Amino acid sequence: MSVFPRPFLALLGVALLPATSFAQAVSASAPPAKVVQWTNLDPEKDKVMGISTQRTYAELLKNRIPTPVIVAVIDAGVDTTHEDLKRVLWKNPGEIPGNGIDDDKNGYIDDVHGWNFLGNSKGENIDVDLYEETRLVAKLKPLYEGKSRTSVPAAKRADYDLYQKVKKDYAAKVKEENEQYMQLAPLVGQLDGINEQLKQVLGVAKVDTAVLRNPPGASTNPQLLQLTSQLYANLKSSGLPDMDAVVEQVKQGATETKKHLDYSLNLDFKPRAIIGDDEDNTKDHNYGNADITGPDALHGTHVAGIIAADRDNNLGVQGVAGPLVRIMGVRAVPNGDEHDKDVANAIRYAVDNGASIINMSFGKYYSPQRSAVDAAIRYAESKGVFLVHAAGNESKNIDVVVHYPAPVSTTGTTYANFITIGASGSTNDKNLTADFSNFGKRVDVFAPGVGIYSTLPGSKYGTESGTSMAAPTVAGMAAVLKSYFPQLTAVDLKRIIRQSATPQHTKVPEPDNKKTVDFATLSGTGGVANLYRAVQLAIQQSAGTPKASSVGGQ
Structure with missing residues (x-):
């Protein structure tokens, strides 16, 4: 990861x-x-390269009625007791908490807020896992x-x-x-x-x-x-x-880093023994437990807050999405690299339990069971579910080095329901591109990912950076669009988010070699995501205005 x-x-x-x-x-x-959530500010009014969240709610959405939307967060865990998240958690309507029975017959016992594919029925959980290279x-x-x-x-x-x-x-x-x-x-x-x-x-x-x-x-x-x-x-x-x-x-x-040296890179470490499954059997999905928090929920809690931290409780931070957006936690990403089997099962769980949008702030460079993940992505596509994926933090050109889950199939077909997000900074200058962000035409858009203030476990708050923060910013945008314009499909969401990202021609260092390039060359659209322009396009579409061709492709 x-x-x-x-x-x-x-x-x-x-x-x-x-x-x-x-x-x-x-x-x-x-x-x-x-502390200012610069993500929510507006490039024109505030001279900060945010996504214009506050301006969008104040000017474009104030007289519109939202509808419920579920966003699944496939991650390391989410703090279900956080003061800024507990009201926005998805609650499985068919499950009775704590009775030890699979009430809704979906194959998962007591999955009230989601499911954990990194644990066993005794309540034991994996924290640190191997890198895929190590495995x-x-x-x-x-x-x-x-x-x-x-x-x-x-x-x-x-x-x-x-x-x-x-x-x-x-x-x-x-x-x-x-x-x-x-x-x-x-x-x-x-x-x-x-x-x-x-x-x-x-x-x-x-x-x-x-x-x-x-x-x-x-x-x-x-x-x-x-x-x-x-x-x-x-x-x-x-x-x-x-x-x-x-x-x-x-x-x-x-x-x-010490954990990675001691465990993730240790050829003799066998953390999967906790689960006791056949990790090579991608058809198996009957494992795990209902603990979506796990032993280390920092990353997933931060991601969840970016998407939908309570906007109406006057506490902490405000997520991009609200007020009827709910977070479903699906734990499948350890400290180390995620297993393809768990990712595939997590996507299918989210789809089958009502998620319209799935955030995936994780990735790796080897995928030995790629076919299982690709099948899950196609399954999500068939059900109209939109997948938002972080581009990765290694300053790599992912047109050259594939970052998994990949936005294209093994045959080279681009997934219509899959969007890849790079990380941008707050100023429209040489720091517009985060120096750690992956880039390339397979990156659809950039979004705020440097110094992002959000929720942390224990009802705390703090700042993190990464494409892991940029992806949920866009997942939050997608949730806003889906909530206020429920007729939009996954294909519509991808097209609108891409089309509304205005190309920026700022001169920036290319992340991998630091040579000066045009920011617009670092992604498929050349732009930074913007909720205000995205909602304007959604309004035009809902009013029957003909669709314009998207910037840089689909």
């Missing part, structure tokens, strides 16, 4: 600055900056290591070639994760020390962008001014609100 880009690693340079000998301490303090190396190494291609039967040479490729990618991943951990582990203490000393020196409770922009006393202290200026620039570009958030994300990154 590629869900943890680290734009804050730009702050690595800060650790090289002296931070222990400030000339003076000051007592003045500045109030912390109010493939563990499977193929005993068969092909040390052998020449000519010594392998012709019928097995495709597997031999796969092993040669995947073992190189596995070795590269081990190297990358080790290097990253060597960076992150010592950085935690350094940044924490800088943060606490700055609080003391500046006389503030929180070192945020407002303080760093005009630090008390810095004008008479060149060393302090150098440090605060660099921190301010890096916080602005990363989308993080303050140094506390930086320290927390570095800690989170170090912990997650």
Whole structure:
């Protein structure tokens, strides 16, 4: 699962600055900056590259009546007790909570808010799983290591070639994760020390962008001014609100990277034993439990809040969609890489239980059971269900390197109900493209994915970045369109979202090699998603206005 880009690693340079000998301490303090959900702002009115959520509700939807829509979040888990989510959770009308009976006869016992394909009937759950590269190396190494291609039967040479490729990618991943951990582990203490000393020196409770922009006393202290200026620039570009958030994300990154080294890349680790299923049998779907929260619900809770956090309770944040949009949790994405079998079952569960839209903020670069996932996508297509997929966070051109689930079938046919989303930043300048985002013509549109403030487990809130945040922004848009214009099909949703993304010709660094390119060349539409323009198109269609051809294709 590629869900943890680290734009804050730009702050690595800060650790090289002296931070222990400030000339003076000051007592003045500045109030912390109010966290703004820039995603909801408007490019024209607010000069921020948001999707115009607030303007859309105020100007286009205020006299329209919404209808119920279910959005399935296939992810690592959703906190069902969160103050900003509990009112918007899907409730299975045919299930009686906690009675241990499959009341609605759908094959899943007590699936009140969704289903968990990463657990067993005892309530035990998988947290960390292997990367797909690790699974493939563990499977193929005993068969092909040390052998020449000519010594392998012709019928097995495709597997031999796969092993040669995947073992190189596995070795590269081990190297990358080790290097990253060597960076992150010592950085935690350094940044924490800088943060606490700055609080003391500046006389503030929180070192945020407002303080760093005009630090008390810095004008008479060149060393302090150098440090605060660099921190301010890096916080602005990363989308993080303050140094506390930086320290927390570095800690989170170090912990997650250590898990990957110890478990996800461990050829002897066998987490699937918890479930006890035949992981190669993609026809099997009778496994799991009703715990849609699981052991680590940070990612899925953040995603769910972006889509539909309660807009009417005056708490925390506002999701893109509301008021009749409901979140169905489907747990199928561990810390590591998801199994194709679980993804296929999760899609089918969501479709069969009434979801109109499915958010998929996960992905990988090998898919050994791709046919099962492709069949599930086609099943969703036959039922008119719209799939929204994150493009991935590895700065790759996915026209060249396939990111799964793929938006096209093995025969090259593009799925009409499947949209792929890249991550964009808040400013229409060189930072418009998130430097971690995958790109290419197979990316349909970009959407806000840097410094996105949303729900976190325990009724908390925080900022995360990734195409994992961009995808639910578009899933929320799709839910708004479907709720207020229920006649729209999945094909309509994809066309409208693509067509309403106005191409931007801003000069930006291409994510993989940093050469300067036109932003419009980095996706199929060349644009950033915009709810206001999408609703305008939906209004035109509902009024019988002829459909215009979409930008850059279907």
